Amino acid sequence: SGKWVEGVTPGNPWYKHPITNRCVNDGNHENHSIQTSQMYISEDSCCGAYYSDGNCLSESTNTAYEGKWYKVHDGCTTKSPVPDWIENVYDTVEQCCTEQFQNNYDSCLITPQATPNPTKEPEELKNENEVGASSSWYQDHSVGFCVNDGKHVEKFISNDLMFGSAETCCKDFFTFNDDCESYSLNPGSSGKWVEGVTPGNPWYKHPITNRCVNDGNHENYSIQTSQMYSTEDSCCDAHIFDGNCVPESSMKVNEGKWYKAYDGCTMKSPVPDWIKDVYDTAEQCCKKQFQNNYD
Numbered sequence: 001s002g003k004w005v006e007g008v009t010p011g012n013p014w015y016k017h018p019i020t021n022r023c024v025n026d027g028n029h030e031n032h033s034i035q036t037s038q039m040y041i042s043e044d045s046c047c048g049a050y051y052s053d054g055n056c057l058s059e060s061t062n063t064a065y066e067g068k069w070y071k072v073h074d075g076c077t078t079k080s081p082v083p084d085w086i087e088n089v090y091d092t093v094e095q096c097c098t099e100q101f102q103n104n105y106d107s108c109l110i111t112p113q114a115t116p117n118p119t120k121e122p123e124e125l126k127n128e129n130e131v132g133a134s135s136s137w138y139q140d141h142s143v144g145f146c147v148n149d150g151k152h153v154e155k156f157i158s159n160d161l162m163f164g165s166a167e168t169c170c171k172d173f174f175t176f177n178d179d180c181e182s183y184s185l186n187p188g189s190s191g192k193w194v195e196g197v198t199p200g201n202p203w204y205k206h207p208i209t210n211r212c213v214n215d216g217n218h219e220n221y222s223i224q225t226s227q228m229y230s231t232e233d234s235c236c237d238a239h240i241f242d243g244n245c246v247p248e249s250s251m252k253v254n255e256g257k258w259y260k261a262y263d264g265c266t267m268k269s270p271v272p273d274w275i276k277d278v279y280d281t282a283e284q285c286c287k288k289q290f291q292n293n294y295d
Contacts, residue, residue: 014043259279
């Protein structure tokens with residue numbers, strides 16, 4: 001079928017990268033919230049699903065950029081491998097700084113990655129040129145701003161995608177979001193739930209009841225991080241546009257009531273979210289729900 005099946009298909013799945021629009025199997029599919037239906041067992045099957053014109057770039061195409069200069073953070077670099085999403089490359093650092101930093105050309109030329117110090121030992125130079133080696137901020141597209149939760153290693157975030165501050169990270173990845181820096185510095189203010197940063201369970205829209213809950217079952221329902229919120233209000237604002245967002249506590253009004261459960265009636269608590277019809281007595285429940293099998 002060409003589809004990747006978890007636990008059956010070996011290795012990482014191939015998928016269409018949301019930034020580069022190229023088929024890759026870099027193991028970062030979970031970071032990009034790729035659905036299982038969008039995963040494939042081979043590059044060919046991935047390309048076949050998205051590139052009917054046959055114009056599917058392979059992962060190896062970026063090797064043609066080796067030795068070229070390209071923009072990274074506040075300067076230009078020739079660090080290899082060149083990230084997949086880089087489109088503009090240059091033969092010299094001067095060309096890169098001229099095109100990418102017209103208003104800050106001189107500063108671009110003196111950045112560590114642009115002007116290596118030949119008096120240093122190779123290992124020292126390598127560490128200095130690792131732009132993100134001492135940085136802790138990285139972009140998290142699932143929440144729409146930058147984070148410094150210390151999870152960059154397990155999320156396979158490379159050093160060249162790490163930043164020394166929320167400001168520089170936001171400028172590179174979220175120029176369209178004016179609130180990026182403030183959200184990054186105070187994640188709770190965005191309303192988004194950030195794993196490892198926001199305490200407690202996330203709020204999410206329950207797929208059956210369509211109500212905002214924080215019952216800890218978000219993983220059971222495969223709720224994406226982008227659909228998790230830090231408060232009930234932020235969840236309601238994102239999903240309940242008519243303002244009719246029922247609080248979770250309203251479920252308690254049904255405690256002690258009888259309701260249909262499989263082939264009989266019960267008053268087991270808590271009453272499931274999706275139960276709408278409740279009764280004061282077992283007789284009322286059975287009579288209404290099991291007219292042909294009351295006894």
